Amino acid sequence: MKEAKKKSxxxxxxxxxxxxxxxxxxxxxxxxxxISNQLSMQDLSQWANQMLSAPGPWWFxxxxxxxxxxxxxxxxxxxxxxxALGDDEAFSxxxxxxxxxxxxxxxxxxFLFLALALSYSASWGxxxxxxxLILQIIWMTTIQARIVSATKQISxxxxxxxxxxxxxxxxxxxxxxxxxxxxxxxxxxxxxVMTTIFPGIMVILAMGTILGMIAPAYxxxxxxxxxxxxxxxNYTAIQMDxxxx
Amino acid sequence: MPLQNRLKExxxxxxxxxxxxxxxxxxxxxxxxxxxxxxxxxxxTLALRIAQVFHRPVEEVFYLTGEELP
Numbered sequence: 001m002k003e004a005k006k007k008s009x010x011x012x013x014x015x016x017x018x019x020x021x022x023x024x025x026x027x028x029x030x031x032x033x034x035i036s037n038q039l040s041m042q043d044l045s046q047w048a049n050q051m052l053s054a055p056g057p058w059w060f061x062x063x064x065x066x067x068x069x070x071x072x073x074x075x076x077x078x079x080x081x082x083x084a085l086g087d088d089e090a091f092s093x094x095x096x097x098x099x100x101x102x103x104x105x106x107x108x109x110x111f112l113f114l115a116l117a118l119s120y121s122a123s124w125g126x127x128x129x130x131x132x133l134i135l136q137i138i139w140m141t142t143i144q145a146r147i148v149s150a151t152k153q154i155s156x157x158x159x160x161x162x163x164x165x166x167x168x169x170x171x172x173x174x175x176x177x178x179x180x181x182x183x184x185x186x187x188x189x190x191x192x193v194m195t196t197i198f199p200g201i202m203v204i205l206a207m208g209t210i211l212g213m214i215a216p217a218y219x220x221x222x223x224x225x226x227x228x229x230x231x232x233x234n235y236t237a238i239q240m241d242x243x244x245x
Numbered sequence: 246m247p248l249q250n251r252l253k254e255x256x257x258x259x260x261x262x263x264x265x266x267x268x269x270x271x272x273x274x275x276x277x278x279x280x281x282x283x284x285x286x287x288x289x290t291l292a293l294r295i296a297q298v299f300h301r302p303v304e305e306v307f308y309l310t311g312e313e314l315p
Contacts, residue, residue, distance in 0.1 A: 088263045092278055155273055178276035178285045 027207055045213045049121070056122035060132040063111030066104045067139050073101035074147055084154050094154055102147050105140060112136050191233055198226040250307045253281045255299045270294040 077097035084094035112133070119129040141162075148162045160170035172183060201222050208214030256266050256277075263277040270277075272291060279285035280295075287295070287307075296303040 085264075086262070088274075088278065091263070091274055095275060155275070157273060176272045176276050177288055177291060178279050179273060181285070 023203060027203070030207065031211065048213075052118055053121040053123075056119050056125035057128035057132055059115035059119040060112075060129070060136060063108045063115055063136055064132070064139075066108035066111060067136065067143065070101045070104035070108060070143055070147075071139075073097050073104065074143060074150065077101055077147075078150050081150060081153055091154060095151070098147055098151050098154075102144070105143055105147065108136070108140055112140065191229070194226075194229055198222070198229070202226070247283065247310050248286045248307055249283065249310055250280060252277070252295065252306060255301065255306060256281075259299065261298075266295070266298065269298050 077094050080090055080094035080097060083090040085091075115129075115136075116133060119132075120126065122129075145162045148160070152158050157174055157176075158171065159174035160167045164170070172180065175183065202219065205214055205219045205222055209216050209219055252266075256263070261269070263274045263281075267274045267277045270291060271294065272287075276285065276287075276291075280287055292303050292307050296306045299306060
């Protein structure tokens with residue numbers, strides 16, 4: 001296991017100060033450029049919205065491509081199952097391939113929702129958008145169920161039905177100590193990344209709102225999500241500390 | 246100090262595969278694989294269970310680098 005490197009406090013404060021200065025400079029330059037060029041921020045915002053909605057049903061392409069990749073990994077993983085039942089090396093390979101399949105499938109879900117929002121704001125291809133939406137939902141649900149079923153074949157101790165709302169709880173409870181620790185590490189990694197991303201997004205949104213490019217509701221939405229993340233993490237930590245105390 | 250183990254050696258001696266050993270100690274096959282590769286340090290409970298299956302003292306199955314094997 002890696003040992004944490006000790007940074008000197010001076011370096012930590014310097015990095016923090018440099019980050020604040022750089023952010024300030026970027027913000028200041030952007031504002032100055034916007035004002036000096038006499039850009040109409042409302043027009044820019046309108047133009048951006050039009051550009052985003054222009055591809056219409058084509059927004060479903062990334063999600064569908066990811067699903068195709070996921071399906072490819074699924075079939076590759078499935079072919080390894082008979083061998084994986086007896087051979088330890090093949091088991092690791094099959095498990096990894098199915099994990100990759102689920103990874104692409106989960107990414108595809110995000111693109112589905114993005115496509116849902118962006119393609120329906122287009123002035124064309126609504127019929128195609130509906131068709132592709134239905135196709136992606138059916139394909140995604142089917143492949144998710146098949147991946148879980150294949151994983152259960154090589155790890156019969158795993159519990160949970162993908163169509164059950166308590167799936168994640170059942171799956172987690174059927175994991176042993178190493179797998180639960182792995183899930184916790186993944187969760188922490190996500191928290192760390194999001195804690196870095198949220199302030200940046202909030203600064204960009206605040207600047208956009210000040211310049212009249214972005215509606216204040218977006219700041220409220222992202223701020224709300226950040227609040228939920230901070231609350232859940234810290235509340236859970238306090239509850240666990242209480243139990244230990 | 247990193248924890249080392251002789252899990253693979255003892256498992257092979259007993260003619261067990263990872264799935265079978267996992268079932269005996271209440272762990273998944275993946276966890277046995279992780280322990281063998283040195284990617285996961287098992288809890289005391291799991292380490293004791295594993296040693297029990299091999300009928301050996303726990304320090305014979307798991308040891309710290311730099312320590313001589315018992």
